[in-house]
Amino acid sequence: MISMSLKKIASITNGVLYGKNITIDHISINSKKILPNTLFIALKGNKFDGHMFIEEALAKGCCAIVTTKKIISFISYIIVEDTTIALGKIASLLRNIIQPKILAITGSCGKTSVKEMAASILQKTHHIIYTTNNENNHIGVPITLLKLKATDKYGLIELGTNNPGEIRYISKISQPNIALINNIYHSHLAGFKSLLGISKEKSEIFSYLKNNSIVIINLDSHHLSKWKKKIKNRKIFYFSIEKKKKVIFLLLILRFIHIKHVLSCIHQLVK
The missing domain is CATH 3.40.1390.10 (MurE/MurF, N-terminal domain)
Known part of the structure; x- marks a missing residue:
């Protein structure tokens, strides 16, 4: 820091x-x-x-x-x-002083894998920080942000939750430039009672987006229509398996870091 x-x-x-x-x-x-x-x-x-x-x-x-x-x-x-x-307030202050691009990732499953893959690409050419050891809660997210140094250009922050309100709180601290909801499935139902409850909680990642931010959404997600107001006027990238959409998360990384050799990886993925 x-x-x-x-x-x-x-x-x-x-x-x-x-x-x-x-x-x-x-x-x-x-x-x-x-x-x-x-x-x-x-x-x-x-x-x-x-x-x-x-x-x-x-x-x-x-x-x-x-x-x-x-x-x-x-x-x-x-x-x-x-x-x-x-x-949390100290971490948020540091985030705003250094002003890295923050990619926040949430979802019912797979968010850690997506975070690790994105980090492996970004750190090849940039100084970055990213969530380690599943430190994705109201304590782990601030601790991750406190690792920021003046040279860091990107931060990959995993957002986890077990109870309503947690995603909103850590989104306020991290203030994402890019927000990704990987998927919505039946997990952690004890804290949310229903799939709709999970969907509402995950959508809180959109609550504190920075200006000119980007949203990445899985079109196969449940209750997608409930997110419309929160992502209005945002630039949106979609991906899907069931709907056969070939919009790959790596395209967004390419947009921000201009790594041409990622194209070969994308071509392999969409074949």
């Missing part, structure tokens, strides 16, 4: 800074992974509380902390209402 001041971080997270306004070079939510000039964010979830590891982070040499309460410390810290929300 690029260097940021604690004053800037406190401002963007609506937090209160205690101590000196220093510059940090790294952010970590893992007290065991502390580099020089690292800001440790004490996340709190249903089954964990990062505040329990503040002392370990201090012992490892972190230079600042984001917390939800006052602490006894010789280093600077920022108090926020919710450290998880703060993490």
Whole structure:
């Protein structure tokens, strides 16, 4: 990531800074992974509380902390209402400072494979970041974006969900230039009750698209008509198996990175 001041971080997270306004070079939510000039964010979830590891982070040499309460410390810290929300706001700020093209991928299945294939093409000629280890939730997406450096041109972000509202939240953080819904199938029904529920949730990827963005849609998807309002006035690429559409996802990658040798791959795929 690029260097940021604690004053800037406190401002963007609506937090209160205690101590000196220093510059940090790294952010970590893992007290065991502390580099020089690292800001440790004490996340709190249903089954964990990062505040329990503040002392370990201090012992490892972190230079600042984001917390939800006052602490006894010789280093600077920022108090926020919710450290998880703060993490997302910092990641979104970094995304907008560096301004890479973000390709966000969601779907019921296959999104990881599509992400890995796209990443393998892009990283041949560009500096990129992409989701690793299935870090595709409200914590993993911000952590991925925090890896952005000034030289990165593209980011491939996988968006996963188990409950309504998750895709919308991480879409707001990532603000895609390109959004792909790979497919809609019967998966994770427990959180959404029906296929329509899944379709509505996946379509939230369109909620925070950047200007002049592109949408990639599987024409075989269920409840496609429900997405019309959200993708109105967007440039749309379609692909399909059942409807015999030979519009390949790789064509979009070609459009953005101009790699001529990808054409041979496409010809093989559409034969």
